[in-house]
Amino acid sequence: MLEVTNGFLFTYFLALCFISALVPNIVKPILSLFSKVTSEEQSLWLQVKKLKEEQSMLSMKDDFAVYSKLQRKINKIEAELKETSQSRAGKKLAVKSSLTLGLQGIIAITLIISIIWYRKEPIVILKGNLFPLSTFLRYPSEVENSVSAHIWVLVSNYSIRTLIKPLFAQP
Ligand SMILES: *[C@@H]1O[C@H](CO)[C@@H](O)[C@H](O)[C@H]1NC(C)=O
16 A cells, blocks of 8 residues: 655654654653652641641630740741742743743754755655645655655654554543
């Protein structure tokens, strides 16, 4: 049905589409580096825990002054913790989008340059009569029944994403 005339380009474009489809899976483990709880945060958590324990030994009515002083301390640390976790979430999102954009950008530029560079190189030769599609599939190559780079990229991209999707379905 089809004959691969340029094994290198056949694999090369498949691989680029494969990497492009895998970008979310590449970015994910890198992101986990940005979601680590710092030791400073851990010590704040411990402080809150201790203060709460202290507070639980007091009576709100009888030791009101001490009790509310502890409460103010707890509130202050908890607000700090909330802020840290929000800023971490913001940082994570920023890293995620810039990393994804950067990687996809590099792949896209590589694809575009390669497509232009190899535009006349037939990658696959299809068997059978493809009229009236043949001119469209081979353009700008002159080789009869051939499939040129940009069409091959579209086909690879579509097939790879279709194949990969069920494997990496994100819940
Ligand atoms: C590949 O397919 C995806 C989704 O179908 C699309 O977002 C992306 O732009 C395509 N890439 C190329 C190089 O065609």
